[in-house]
Amino acid sequence: MQVRSVSFDTSFLLKDDPLIEKVIKALARDSVSCFITSTVVSELEQLRIWGRITSDVHKRAIRRWKRVHATVIDFKNRLLSTAFGRECIISMEKHHGVKADDVANDCSILVSVLKNGVDVFLSEDFHFTSEITKDVIDEVTNAACSEYHQMCNSTMYNVDARTFLEAYNNGSIDIDIVRSKLKPIRKKGKIFRNQD
Numbered sequence: 039m040q041v042r043s044v045s046f047d048t049s050f051l052l053k054d055d056p057l058i059e060k061v062i063k064a065l066a067r068d069s070v071s072c073f074i075t076s077t078v079v080s081e082l083e084q085l086r087i088w089g090r091i092t093s094d095v096h097k098r099a100i101r102r103w104k105r106v107h108a109t110v111i112d113f114k115n116r117l118l119s120t121a122f123g124r125e126c127i128i129s130m131e132k133h134h135g136v137k138a139d140d141v142a143n144d145c146s147i148l149v150s151v152l153k154n155g156v157d158v159f160l161s162e163d164f165h166f167t168s169e170i171t172k173d174v175i176d177e178v179t180n181a182a183c184s185e186y187h188q189m190c191n192s193t194m195y196n197v198d199a200r201t202f203l204e205a206y207n208n209g210s211i212d213i214d215i216v217r218s219k220l221k222p223i224r225k226k227g228k229i230f231r232n233q234d
Contacts, residue, residue, distance in 0.1 A: 039157065039193065039210060039211050039213050040157075040209060040210050041070055041157050041158055041206070041209055041210060041211050042070075042071060042155075042157050043070065043071040043072070043073060043154075043155065043156045043157050043158075044065060044070055044071070044072050044073070044106075044156065044157065044158045044159075044160060045072070045073040045074060045075065045108075045111070045151045045154075045156045045158075045159050045160070046072070046073075046074050046078065046102075046103055046108065046159075046160050046161075047078065047147065047159065047160060047161035047162070047163060047166055048078050048081045048082060048085075048099075049161055049162040049163040049166075050160045050161050050162050050198075050199065051074075051078070051082065051099035051102050051103060052082075052085075052091065052095060052098075052099050053162045053199075054095075055162075055199060057199040057200055057203060058102065058162075058199050059102075060199070060203055061160065061199045061202055061203060061206075062102050062105055062106060064203070064206060065106045066105055066106050068208065068209045070106070070209065071109075072103065072106040072107065072108035072109070073108055073109050073110075073111045073151070073154060073156060074103045074108045074109075074110055074111070075110070075111055075112065075146070075147050075150040075151060076110055076111070076112040076150070077143055077146045077147045077150065078147060079110055081143060082096060082099050082100070083096075111150055111151075111154045112150055113146075113149055113150045113153050118182075118185055118186075119146075119149060119150075119153075122149045122152075122153075122178055122181065122182050123142070123145045123146055123149050125177065125178050125181040125182070126141070126144075126145035126148055126149055126174060126177075126178045127141055127142065127145050129173070129174040129177040129178060130144065130145060130171075130174055133170045133171075133173050133174055134165060134168075134170060134171075134174075144165070144166070148174070148175065148178065149178065149182075151194065152175065152178060152179060152182070152189050152194060153182070153186060153189060155189075156194055157193060157194060157195070157211075158194070158195055158196075158197060158202070158211060159194060159195070159196045159197075160196075160197060160198070160199065160202060161196055161197075161198060162198050162199065164221075166196045167196045167197055167198050167201070167219075167220070168196075168220070168221060168222065169220035169221055169222045170222055171196060172196075172220065175194060175196075195211070195213070195216050197216055197219070201215070201216060201219045204219075
């Protein structure tokens, strides 16, 4: 599959891992369109303000998305954003068995990324890259399809840096490799670990 666009999760931008730098370098080299949701930008800022990450870690995260000229995206229609977000939360509760409070930001990110037609969502959190979350994405896109045709039959794949590097080659991603790496891992709750 040709990769037209990529978006980043907070965990991807924060993780101290040389693989992340390799992904950023490949995306910059191939001039792949990159996006970051306003929710991720807000999470990064809040983590810095609350002292959960250092100023240096915050700066590194910002450097990463600026290096690929990532555009900040949002879902401007608040009514539909809320409706689709609620659908996502219900689906996440059903499939992952988590509380709404633990997935509100996750769903805001997923809905914005889906609405903007992103092909690949890069995350280092297993709940995003889980086979179970693919079911959530399918349910949200089916619910949203009548209002936003670009969300119908979404081909967005959630992958971590290692999987991306294994599957990516000159602007394309091998879907068979991505699918082979999906695991049925459930999200247990919201746990933040210092990323340094």
